[in-house]
Amino acid sequence: MHRGTIAEINLQAISENLKTVKKIAKNSKIIGVVKADAYGHGSVEVAHRLTQDGVDYLSVAFSEEAIKLREAGIKIPIIILFDPDPKDIIYYNLTPVIIDQKSAINLSKEAQRRNKKIKVHIKIDTGMGRVGLVADEIKDIAKIANLKGLEIVGVMSHFSDSDAEDNSFALTQIERFKAIRDNLLNIGLNVNIYHMANSAAIISLPQSHFDAVRPGLILYGVSPFNGLSPSQQKTSQEISLIQAMTIKTKLISLRKLPSGTPISYSKTFITKRQSLIGVMAAGYADGFLRIFSNNSHVLVRGLRVPVVGRVCMDLTMIDLTDIAHLVSDEDEVVIMGRQGNEFISASELAHKAGTISYEILTSLGQMATKRVYKH
Numbered sequence: 001m002h003r004g005t006i007a008e009i010n011l012q013a014i015s016e017n018l019k020t021v022k023k024i025a026k027n028s029k030i031i032g033v034v035k036a037d038a039y040g041h042g043s044v045e046v047a048h049r050l051t052q053d054g055v056d057y058l059s060v061a062f063s064e065e066a067i068k069l070r071e072a073g074i075k076i077p078i079i080i081l082f083d084p085d086p087k088d089i090i091y092y093n094l095t096p097v098i099i100d101q102k103s104a105i106n107l108s109k110e111a112q113r114r115n116k117k118i119k120v121h122i123k124i125d126t127g128m129g130r131v132g133l134v135a136d137e138i139k140d141i142a143k144i145a146n147l148k149g150l151e152i153v154g155v156m157s158h159f160s161d162s163d164a165e166d167n168s169f170a171l172t173q174i175e176r177f178k179a180i181r182d183n184l185l186n187i188g189l190n191v192n193i194y195h196m197a198n199s200a201a202i203i204s205l206p207q208s209h210f211d212a213v214r215p216g217l218i219l220y221g222v223s224p225f226n227g228l229s230p231s232q233q234k235t236s237q238e239i240s241l242i243q244a245m246t247i248k249t250k251l252i253s254l255r256k257l258p259s260g261t262p263i264s265y266s267k268t269f270i271t272k273r274q275s276l277i278g279v280m281a282a283g284y285a286d287g288f289l290r291i292f293s294n295n296s297h298v299l300v301r302g303l304r305v306p307v308v309g310r311v312c313m314d315l316t317m318i319d320l321t322d323i324a325h326l327v328s329d330e331d332e333v334v335i336m337g338r339q340g341n342e343f344i345s346a347s348e349l350a351h352k353a354g355t356i357s358y359e360i361l362t363s364l365g366q367m368a369t370k371r372v373y374k375h
Contacts, residue, residue: 003314004286005249005335007368009041011049011375013242017219018053020240025202025213029056029193031079033216035065039358040365041220041245044072045373050219051076057095059214063088070094079121079154082131086110089118097121097156099131104144111149120144121154124180126173126196128160138183145189153192154212155181162208163200163224170201174208200224203239220244222346222357243345246337247364249286250330251300253279254320263317264309269294276324278305280333283312287367288335291353292316298333301326302340336364 021030032055033039038046047058047069058076060066062083069078070092077095084096084103090110098104098120111118122141125132133140145152157177162170174196181194193211199218201208203225217224221243255277263269263277271277280298284290293311297304298318303326308319320327336344346357353360365371 003281004367004369005247005282005288005364007040007365007371008246008248008337009045009371009373010242010244010246011045011373013221013244014041014046014049014219015053016240016242017221017244018050018055018215021202021213021215021218024206024239025197025209028195028197028209029212031055031057031059031195031212031214032219033059033214034069035059035061035081035216036362037065037366039216039220040362040368042365042371042373043069044074045371046219047072047074056212063092063094066094067092077119081123084120090114090116095119095121095153097123098144099123100133101140101143104147104150108147108149117149117151119151119153121156122152124155124157124177126157126176126180127169128158130158132157137180138187141184141189142187152189155184155191155194157196159196159198159201159208162198162205167205170205170208174205177210198224217358217361220361222361224357243337245346245361245365247287247335247368248337249280249282249333249335251278251327251333252281252315252330254327254329255279262309264293264312266310269309269317273321276320276327277308278318278320278327278331278333280316280318281314282333282335283314283316285313285367286369287363287365288316289353289363292349296349296352297344298335299337299339299342299344300331300333302342304342304344336360 032050034043034047037043059079061081063080063085066078079095081097086107089096123132125134159170195212197208197213199216202213221241257275259273261271282288290311296307305318309317346360349360350357
């Protein structure tokens with residue numbers, strides 16, 4: 001058998017989630033976020049499906065990700081969020097996001113040298129404190145607009161906490177962004193699209209939709225409101241999302257052990273009865289985090305069974321005693337996703353790990369040794 005886990009990706013689920021986004025942000029263009037290998041789902045396959053389903057743009061973090069899509073035949077505009085490499089931008093017809101004057105000048109020089117016009121977006125830091133123009137934004141944008149070889153077609157910003165129960169700071173960011181938009185119009189700079197809404201803002205802050213929205217997590221069927229307030233959970237539940245990723249592996253051993261037997265490293269679990277312990281072919285090298293030791297469940301035969309003992313690099317032990325009469329060698333184990341009537345969500349795993357669903361998807365999805373696509 002191959003090592004580790006299989007990531008089963010339901011592309012139809014992604015299509016349905018995109019339909020949901022379009023219903024919510026019906027007056028906005030769609031920028032499908034496929035960075036980090038489409039959050040572990042496989043950027044090429046996901047990009048082809050999103051393009052087929054009519055997204056207006058795709059967005060990635062670095063030019064290497066965009067080049068992979070171009071070489072796979074993706075032709076729609078691709079926005080590069082953090083890596084405006086001039087040569088790649090021009091050669092592969094990419095749309096860079098300018099985050100400072102230096103990158104703007106470098107792009108302008110290369111555009112002039114090659115006698116090209118580069119379409120660019122400008123990033124405004126309205127409160128994220130990460131990258132983007134800040135303080136003298138209008139003056140800086142005016143300078144960029146005067147650089148030869150560049151055409152400003154978009155202005156964007158990014159929320160720091162659009163998923164927070166208290167959305168007051170997010171509202172402040174929206175007002176700052178609106179003020180910048182109005183000031184740019186006052187100086188005669190007409191820009192095609194303004195955008196700042198991520199997944200959480202698409203759902204909870206309709207005033208942030210502007211000309212385009214940037215769905216990421218919700219395209220993959222996972223709520224951005226992981227373990228937050230009841231009102232946010234209710235809002236999320238009212239929106240139909242279908243988790244696209246299922247993570248599976250196999251049992252490689254069944255072991256009947258007496259009471260008092262320690263399981264795995266450091267004896268963190270000791271059987272209290274005669275037990276049937278299953279060994280599944282997945283561990284922290286496959287993205288199944290060590291923090292899940294004695295702290296999570298998996299699905300076997302459509303039923304929840306607990307993880308027992310420390311998660312190892314390649315293997316993890318599970319207690320099958322209560323379903324011993326149902327289990328056989330090489331049974332399928334579902335780490336995340338649906339099996340029968342039971343479901344383990346990315347949000348559930350994130351809650352148990354004290355992290356966010358984004359990390360769960362990217363870890364499990366990218367570390368899977370095989371991906372299988374359902375169309």
